[in-house]
Amino acid sequence: MTRVNANRVMLVIAIMLAALYLFPLYWMYVTSLKTNSSIFAVPPEFLPGEPQWENYATIWDVANIPRFIWNSLVIATGVTVITGIVGAGAAYVLARYRNGWIDAALFTVLMLQVLPPSLMVTPIFVGFAWIGLLDFPRFAAILAISAKTMPFFVILCRAAFMTIPRELEEAALVDGNSRAGAFFMIVLPLARNGILISALLVFMQGFGEYVYSASIIADNRLQPASIGMTNFLQPNVVNWNAIMAFAATYVTPILAAFVLLQRQIVNGLTAGALK
């Protein structure tokens, strides 16, 4: 087989795999435009006969989408800010020092990454209830989600910091800067891309988070979109086209951001790996 043919075969396989992965997304968009009857049509309709654009207009008002999206934004922003500030500091320390304690800390951070939220949610809920944090449910959710996103962020950021030569910082120290000054003037600007990309990924995690928000935020008015969507799941009727229209409204901005920034995201995550 020639090289060109081999490449073609690989391309076909890649397209098929991509189609397989993207099919649920496609199904979401298609279903959101279907009528109730065509959703359950046998054989299934792969294209909506008459796109029901009004599904979107309906749920926008009925489901309080602006409020839910706003709550999601507040939570995602809070998570990103807390994770960013605390995590960048932690990552820097873990990147700059090498000893047994640091190794132990790093191992612990990796372990935290492994623990699933559904396992952690009960102790967190009990703890928060005990210290009265549940009176500020959105803030409590932000804290809990930050704890989840922190290890991921710390590990990505640490990699970004490690690509910055130590000599640059030392040069700044000799040039007359303090440790903190060297960090803010030299290290942080140079690690900026890695940090921003990691923060973006954290933001997306916060934006789509479900488990902690569902357990901690009882008040419907403060719930994020991920929970708002489940309001359409009722014991007897499941309003699929409304759910799908809601989901489409919810994820399209994220998808758009990802598609637009995907080159930067990939570069940001692999920066330094090639040097």
Add this chain to the structure above:
Amino acid sequence: MTHQIELENVEKHYGSFHALKTVNLAIPKGQFVALVGPSGCGKSTLLRSIAGLERITSGVLRIEGERVNDLPPRKRDLAMVFQSYALYPHMSVRDNLTYALRLKGASKAERAKKAEEVAAIIGLENLLDRRPKALSGGQRQRVAMGRAIIRNPRAFLFDEPLSNLDAALRVRMRKEVRALHDRLGATSVYVTHDQIEAMTMADHVVVMRLGVIEQQGAPLELYERPANRFVAGFIGSPAMNFVPGTMAADGASVVLDLEGAPTLPTAIKAEPGLKVDVGLRPEHLTMGAPGVAGSATIGIAAVESTGSSCFLFADGDPELIITTDGSTNVKAGDQVGLTIAPERIHLFDPESEMALRSGE
């Protein structure tokens, strides 16, 4: 007299590793000092300790008479040029040069003026707005130098600044660095593993090994009177030959362990029969016809000619290297006679490796 930089019994431990052992060094104002030694000898640690990037474990470090053991680098007012240059990649050449001034709170106009001045000194007037990425190795090196001189510091510290340059540029920069030092009347400490750099640039050379200063002094003093076998072998290129020998019955001459070798008179009095290592510099050996009285006969294993000079490698053990001028018709496999100037030999105690001196 207060020295510009003074180290007194300085020790540095990294955990169980003893990096600097009782280092004593006094550097007068205006001197160019080279710290030289093989990798891992502690020369960089010593420099970084002076800069304040490492804390010394004990001893006293003074700059202009002031004890600075506990001062952070920024309060020591020293400038450092790093091996990797450590230019700030996100700043233009101008900002790199004036970074230290900015930290001191100099006004924008003042910084601009200084940047122009320094750029003229280092010859980078046209590149002030470039990023370091867009500069060649030699230009980056100059920016790193400029960043040091703009501050007018109490001393310059150089950490192998030329080792990333190609050979021709290195030779040129060697002269430039030294010329700059003289022009600024600066005090410089220069770390290198290249003994030629140390010998050609410095007023005072400090040879280190395993955290210990083996010997310090003027370059030619180290060459002519090495204190021990290590310094003798480290200074000079190609390295000194060592041949075992025995003190003759008169206690004032030495018999080399070479076939046909003459008895060489020395100024050193030692016990007859004492085993010694005899150091012979390749450039102090001369060749003649084999079998002549007073010359040792050796076989030549290989000949390397560089045009200007020629290195002959003798076969047998110990291996000898002989430097002659460029035109020789000796070939590998030839037998030659070797004469040794007795006044240029060095004797070392094989046990302690210390040089034997007359009157000791």
